[in-house]
Amino acid sequence: MLNEALKQKVSELLPTTAFDEGGEWLNINIEATDWPAFAQHLRNDGSLFFDYLFCLTCVDWKTHLTMVYHLSSTKHRHNMVIKIKLDRDKPEIETASGIWRTAEFHEREVFEMFGVNFINHPDLRLLILPDGWEGKNPLRKDFEDPVNMIKL
Amino acid sequence: MYRETEILTRANQSTAHESEDSGDLVINVGPQHPATHGVLHLVITLNGETIKNVEPHLGYIHRSIEKMCESLTYRQFIYVTSRMDYLSAHINNQACALCVEKGLQVEVPQRAQVIRVLMAELTRIASHELWWGAMAMDLGAFTPFFHAFRERETINDIMEETCGARLTMNYMVPGGVMMDIHPHFQQRVKDFIQLYRKKIHEYDELVTGNIIFQNRMKGVGILSAEDAISYGCSGPVARGSGASCDTRKYYPYDAYNKVQFDEVLETGGDSFARYLVRVREMQQSINIIEQLIDNIPEGDFQAKTKAVLKLPKGEFYQRAETARGELGVYIISEGGTTPYRIKFRSPGFSNLSVLGHIARGCKIGDLIAMMGTLDLVIPDIDR
Amino acid sequence: MWSFSNIANLVHEVLAEHFNPAITLAIEMVIAGVSVIGLFAILGLVLVIMERKVSAWMQIRLGPNRVGPKGMLQSLADTLKLIVKEGMTPNGADKLLFNLAPFIAMIVAMLLMAPIAFAKDLQMWDLNIGILYVSALSSVTVISILMAGWSSNNKFSLLGAMRSGAQIVSYELSAGLSALAIVVLTGSLQISEIITSQANGWWIFKGHIPAIIAFVTFIIAVTAETNRAPFDLAEAESELTAGFHTEYSGMKFALFFLAEYVNVFIMCSIAATLFFGGWMPLHIGNWHKFNHVMDFIPSSIWFFGKTFFLIFVIMWFRWTFPRLRIDQLLDLEWKYLLPITMFNLLLVTAVAILGWHF
Known part of the structure; x- marks a missing residue:
């Protein structure tokens, strides 16, 4: 499905969506509260069928955090990027691990690196960082580590 | 196999962080282990030789x-x-x-x-x-x-x-x-x-x-x-x-x-x-x-x-x-x-995230074979 | 022609002249003991360097080539290193059992040397239940492995020991039954009689198909019994790091290591004795001239040649095959080898009764 058709389909599903068409793929901005139901639609709708979550990450914009989901369909071979703005002080979003199993690991990574709390995640613990790093979020822009970081 | 489990249960009692009653054996494979080809750390729960759970612990070579x-x-x-x-x-x-x-x-x-x-x-x-x-x-x-x-x-x-x-x-x-x-x-x-x-x-x-x-x-x-x-x-x-x-x-x-x-x-x-x-x-x-x-x-x-x-x-x-x-x-x-x-x-x-899913119910030897076929390179996983 | 019995008699006579009978016996025992220890050490060194050279040859590399001519003294240097290394005992280990286990492994290997005929008349103890003695003692090895695995307080060791327990106990059966095939043909458990019964041809040729089947099953069972690849599940280094000897270091580790190699030697020499006539030269029926020519080759060369060929075959296995899984290992024994050897024993009994062998 082409970007135009995707756009039409998505605006039928979620009329409030804001689109952003700078890049190669269709970018859509949605609210965190819409995410669980919308994700179910994306995965299960026959004409969308986004079954492959190939990248899940977060970006710290200093004023807010943005969750970025890169989705692809192995049936229709179309791609889409979903962005969800989160509050920087209390970032919370529903987990996608029930829909795409790969999200379980990626969300754990985002949890420790950005401090995003994934609601209903089956196993939200530190994955990469050792014990004692709870609450410190190294990939946030204001993270300081005088010992290990070398400023150029 | 059953006799093996009994003996393994006895050995368990000496170690602290294991469940007391289930008869499971928790083994750390790695971070220094010949089969992990790097510093991967897997915590595997065994019943005899059969794997009940595999949990990867990452980050030993995370360079951010x-x-x-x-x-x-x-x-x-x-x-x-x-x-x-x-x-x-x-x-x-x-x-x-x-x-x-x-x-x-x-x-x-x-x-x-x-x-x-x-x-x-x-x-x-x-x-x-x-x-x-x-x-x-x-x-x-x-x-x-x-x-x-x-x-x-x-x-x-x-x-x-x-x-x-x-x-x-x-x-x-x-x-x-x-x-x-x-x-x-x-x-x-x-x-x-x-x-x-x-x-x-x-x-x-x-x-x-x-x-x-x-x-x-x-x-x-x-x-x-x-x-x-x-x-x-x-x-x-x-x-x-x-x-x-x-x-x-x-x-x-x-x-x-x-x-x-x-x-x-x-x-x-x-x-x-x-x-x-x-x-x-x-x-x-x-x-x-x-x-x-x-x-x-x-x-x-x-x-x-x-x-x-x-x-x-x-x-x-x-x-x-x-x-x-x-x-x-x-x-x-x-x-x-x-x-x-x-x-x-x-x-x-x-x-790597799939390892726990496919290894459940297999033997230890199978786990090693599976890790081999997943072709894990640890610096790639940890980044 | 001089023979080992002449030398032994000479030594005995010289000693008997100077000492009373009790001291003579004591001195002879000391000589035998020293030779066993010497042979144990030399065999260990030779087999280690042989294994390393064979593996290097199969893996298109050179192998050890720095110490001594063509690296032949490498294992001596390794032994020196192991002797001066600190032998550590883990904190949680059962100290007595932990330190005892390698010695049991070594003692068993040394005891097994007693009934082996290394050459004509060179045999320490020609007891009338030779095969039974070997079969019984070789299963004591499992005790040392279980002790080592249990007392190390290490989960890998324990798993390795449990695997090895299951493995050795089951493969013992096939090894025993395969050896029995030859015992049935010979009608004796005594090693010297088994050898002399092959004076007109080795059992592998005389015994028809049942002897060949027995030989194949015996080699498989023996490979498993000595924990060699593809049956090295007790050590399985990619799975259990080093299995039952994970916690051992220095000379205690070396004893396990040597005992393993000496066990391989003993098992191969038993196979050579049972199926290839031990020190008996290659004789064919009543071709007297051919037999006479063969007799000129010293009996010790025949024995060591056959044994080392079988050792080479077992090394060949190790550097070619992947390892089996524990359930496949037990399947192989209980579902295939054991029925085959049992049926083969029946077959060989029929052959022996009907006199179908040569």
């Missing part, structure tokens, strides 16, 4: 490459990425260079594109050779490792001549490749192809056709196509389950749309299918090299680019097919000389 890249320029950060998946260093560099080129909207000369594909395919063969040997070693056969290294060494020599390095090549730069190929390059690659064609049947005789090997691999660690996609698997792991996902086919980059090759698919989904995919992929890589080696177009090996690269404000995503699967490079630029945020979607990280 994503954070480092935020303070490196677009020319510099490529060199760090050689250290991620060090067995497909070329392809990591290539993906990064392609992503920067996408932002700069630079046209890469034909010659550079072909050289890139040649190098990437040689890298893929070298990586699969090492995997083949290491996986046989996981199963307890040592000899294949040395036989695989005989061929891999030839590739390393070819790389050394042209790139000046054997493992972390740093050969791809935004706009093309760093320098032109060595005058002997074409001849030596042809020699290698000849050597490889002569030796490949040894691989089948020594390992593929071996009855013990087949018994160890067939029907073990079965992963369905749906699960493979849902777990985000890519590369030979997904293709072994019949999930078509070759980035070179679906999102061709560089000269991949000019060559003929087949995407290798197996439907078994077990360890043996993953094994066959990789062995046959080496053949396909040889095919690609054969098509290109005599047809390297004349011209520049690098496009003219500025000394200091500045990407326009925006987001750029580039996929590439490494030896382990789909590598994604996601650059967010604010218009400066360094990326604002960079994310590497490493294939190993997703492929």
